[in-house]
Amino acid sequence: MRTITIDPITRLEGHGKISIFLNDAGNVENAYLQIPELRGFERFCEGRRAEDMPIITPRICGVCPVAHHMASTKALDAAYGVEPTETAKKLRELMYMGYMIYDHTLHFYFLGAPDFVVGPDAPASERNIFGVLKKVGLDVGKQVIKHRAYGQKITEILGGKATHPTCGIPGGISKGLNEEERQEIEDMAHSSVEFAQFSLQLFNDVVLGNKGYVDLILSDPYQLNTYNMGMVDGDNHVNFYDGDIRVTDQGGKEFDRFKAAEYLDHVSEHVEPWTYSKFTYLNKVGWKGLIDGPDSGIYRVGPLGRLNAAEGMATPLADEEYRRMYETLGGRPVNSTLAFHWARLVELLYAAEHALELSTDPEITSNDLRNPVGAPGEGVGVVEAARGTLYHHYKLDDEGLVENVNLIVATTNNYADICMSIRDAAKGLIKGGEVSDGLLNMVEMGFRAYDPCFACSTHSLPGQMPMVVEVYDSKRGLVRRIER
Amino acid sequence: MSVAVIGIGNLLRADDGVGAHVVRRLNEGWPEIYAVDLSTAEIGVLDHVRGRGVAIIIDAIVTGARPGSIHRLELGDVADEAFTRSHGLSLASSLQLGYRLYPGEMPEKIVVLAVEAGNIESFSTDLTPEVEAAVPEIINEVLREVEAVGPPSDELKKSGLEVQSAF
Numbered sequence: 001m002r003t004i005t006i007d008p009i010t011r012l013e014g015h016g017k018i019s020i021f022l023n024d025a026g027n028v029e030n031a032y033l034q035i036p037e038l039r040g041f042e043r044f045c046e047g048r049r050a051e052d053m054p055i056i057t058p059r060i061c062g063v064c065p066v067a068h069h070m071a072s073t074k075a076l077d078a079a080y081g082v083e084p085t086e087t088a089k090k091l092r093e094l095m096y097m098g099y100m101i102y103d104h105t106l107h108f109y110f111l112g113a114p115d116f117v118v119g120p121d122a123p124a125s126e127r128n129i130f131g132v133l134k135k136v137g138l139d140v141g142k143q144v145i146k147h148r149a150y151g152q153k154i155t156e157i158l159g160g161k162a163t164h165p166t167c168g169i170p171g172g173i174s175k176g177l178n179e180e181e182r183q184e185i186e187d188m189a190h191s192s193v194e195f196a197q198f199s200l201q202l203f204n205d206v207v208l209g210n211k212g213y214v215d216l217i218l219s220d221p222y223q224l225n226t227y228n229m230g231m232v233d234g235d236n237h238v239n240f241y242d243g244d245i246r247v248t249d250q251g252g253k254e255f256d257r258f259k260a261a262e263y264l265d266h267v268s269e270h271v272e273p274w275t276y277s278k279f280t281y282l283n284k285v286g287w288k289g290l291i292d293g294p295d296s297g298i299y300r301v302g303p304l305g306r307l308n309a310a311e312g313m314a315t316p317l318a319d320e321e322y323r324r325m326y327e328t329l330g331g332r333p334v335n336s337t338l339a340f341h342w343a344r345l346v347e348l349l350y351a352a353e354h355a356l357e358l359s360t361d362p363e364i365t366s367n368d369l370r371n372p373v374g375a376p377g378e379g380v381g382v383v384e385a386a387r388g389t390l391y392h393h394y395k396l397d398d399e400g401l402v403e404n405v406n407l408i409v410a411t412t413n414n415y416a417d418i419c420m421s422i423r424d425a426a427k428g429l430i431k432g433g434e435v436s437d438g439l440l441n442m443v444e445m446g447f448r449a450y451d452p453c454f455a456c457s458t459h460s461l462p463g464q465m466p467m468v469v470e471v472y473d474s475k476r477g478l479v480r481r482i483e484r
Numbered sequence: 485m486s487v488a489v490i491g492i493g494n495l496l497r498a499d500d501g502v503g504a505h506v507v508r509r510l511n512e513g514w515p516e517i518y519a520v521d522l523s524t525a526e527i528g529v530l531d532h533v534r535g536r537g538v539a540i541i542i543d544a545i546v547t548g549a550r551p552g553s554i555h556r557l558e559l560g561d562v563a564d565e566a567f568t569r570s571h572g573l574s575l576a577s578s579l580q581l582g583y584r585l586y587p588g589e590m591p592e593k594i595v596v597l598a599v600e601a602g603n604i605e606s607f608s609t610d611l612t613p614e615v616e617a618a619v620p621e622i623i624n625e626v627l628r629e630v631e632a633v634g635p636p637s638d639e640l641k642k643s644g645l646e647v648q649s650a651f
Contacts, residue, residue, distance in 0.1 A: 044496075044607045056496065059494055059495065059496045059523075106527065110527070128577075129577075129581060130580075130581070130584070133584070133585075138584070138585055141581070141584075141585050142585055142586075145527070145530060145581075145585060148527065148528075149528075149530075149531050152528060152531065161521075162528065162531075163522070163523055163524060163528065164523060
C-alpha cells in the first residue's frame, strides 16, 4: 500500500496534513485529514471579564474575526438576558454584511477562482490570483480590491476597526451611525451589488460556459449526500445574523429545527484519536463514522449547506440567482462540493443587497443603541460565519467573570465532510498509483471549497498554515511527499 | 510623500504582538503619524500603503538572534514562497499585487522592522522584558523615517485615505 500525504494544504488557514493510503493495486484505500494542533483557547478565556470576550475571541484567527465578535456579543446578550434595540440589531447586521462582502469576495477570487479561471491542471505557480488576473484582466483585479476594501470599510465605520471590531456590547452596540457615514455605506453597498452581479456573470461565463468544469462539478468524487444546516428567518430564507437553526435531509425537507440555546440537545461532538479537531453530528441520527447518507448524522454548513438548508434568499436579486443555481444543478439539495463556490457568490449578492436595504432603513441612524442588561448567567450566541454555523456558549459567575466556554466553529461542523470529500476525491482521481501535482490539486479542491479554517477548529492560533501530502504504499512505506 | 506604519501580529501571543504595541504607542504619543494595527498580514495592507511614499511594517520574527534585536529588512528579504498563505495572500504577495495593479500609487520604499521575539507561544497581552526594552528603539527608527520623508501632501489629505486608526 502507498500513502499520499498533503501537508501543508495551500490557501487554507490553520495546519493540516493529508495522508492518502494506497492498496497493492495503487488505488486509494483510505485518506485522512489530520489536524495536529492542540486546542487551548477555551481555557485561555476562563476567569476573564465577560465584556472582554468579544475582543478576545476574534483573535482566534485572522480570518473570521467579525463572526467571532458577533457570536460572542450575542452570547453575552443571552447571558445577561437582554435583547438589543432594533437599531442596534440592524447596525450589527449591517456590519456583518460588510464582513460577508469582503470575506466571500476574497475567497472566490483569491482561493476558489484559481482552480476554475486558471484551471485545475495548471501548474501551481500559475494557479493563484496573478494567474487569475492574467486571464480576466487587471481592471477586474482593481474591482476585487476595491470591493473587498468596501466590505472592510463598512465593518470599520460600524465596528471601530476593520478586522477586529470592538462595537458589540451586551444589549446593543457602542456607536451609532451618522448621516454622512450612512450615505457612504449606501454608496458602497450599491456598488457591491453590481460587483456581485458581475462576479456571478463571470462564474456563469467562465465556469458554467465550460462543459469540462460543469462535468467536474457534477462528477461522483465531488458528491456528498449529507444533511445540511444553516440559520433561517421565519420564511426559511438564509439569515447570517439571527433566526432558527434549520437542518434539512437528503430530500431537502426540514429534519430538525432549534434555537441557539438548545444546540446541545441537537448537536454532539465525536472524538477520534488521530486528530485534535472534533467531529460534530446530529443527535437525532447519531455518529456512524465517516459515511454520508440518511443514517449518518453528518451535516454540511457554509454557503452550500446554508442554501440547501433554506428555501430561498431574502433579497430579490439573490433569490433569483438561488433559483437559477438549483434549476441548473438539478434541484435542492445540491450535493456537489464544488457548488460551494457558486453558493458563495449567491450569498455575496445577498450580503450586498441586504447591506443596501439596511443602509437605507429609516431606523438605522437612530440613537437608541442599547438596552439595560440583567444579571450575569449563561448564554449561547449563534451566527452564520462565512464558513458556516458558529456557536459561542458562555457561563458567567455572579460578578460577570467567565467560568466556562464552549465554542463550535464552522470548520468543526464541516470537518467530517471535509475528510470524506478528500477521501472521495482521492479515490476517484488516483488510480493505479498514478500521482501527479494536478491530481493532488484536484484532491485539494475537494476541501478548499469549504474554505476550512483549522486555527478555529482547534481553537489555536497559528496564523498561517503549512501543508504536506504524503503517499504511502500498501506496506506503509512513504513513496511520495509533497510539501508547500 | 508620507509614511504609513503597519503593525502585524497577534496581540494575544506575547511578543507576536510587538507591532500592535508599537502602533498603540505611536497613536498615543505621535497622533500625527499614520499608524495602524493590521494584526494579520494580508491583502488589507494595500488599503493603508496606497498613496504613501514609505511604508514601515513592524512584525515579530524568530531567527534565533537575541530577543529584542531589530532586523531591518527590505521587501525582497521577506518575499516568501508566494501564495501559500492560507486564506489569502502573504504580505509580500499582497504588496506585489499592489505594485501590479496600482503601479503609480504604491510606496517607493518599504521597510520591514522585524523584531526578534523571545516568546510567541504563551497567551499573553504583555511583551517579554527584552522585547519591551526594544520598543523605544523601534519608535526611534520610525521617527527617523518620518523625519526623512516629511509631512503628507495636501493631495493625500484630500483623497480621504487619511483615516484615523482605532485601536
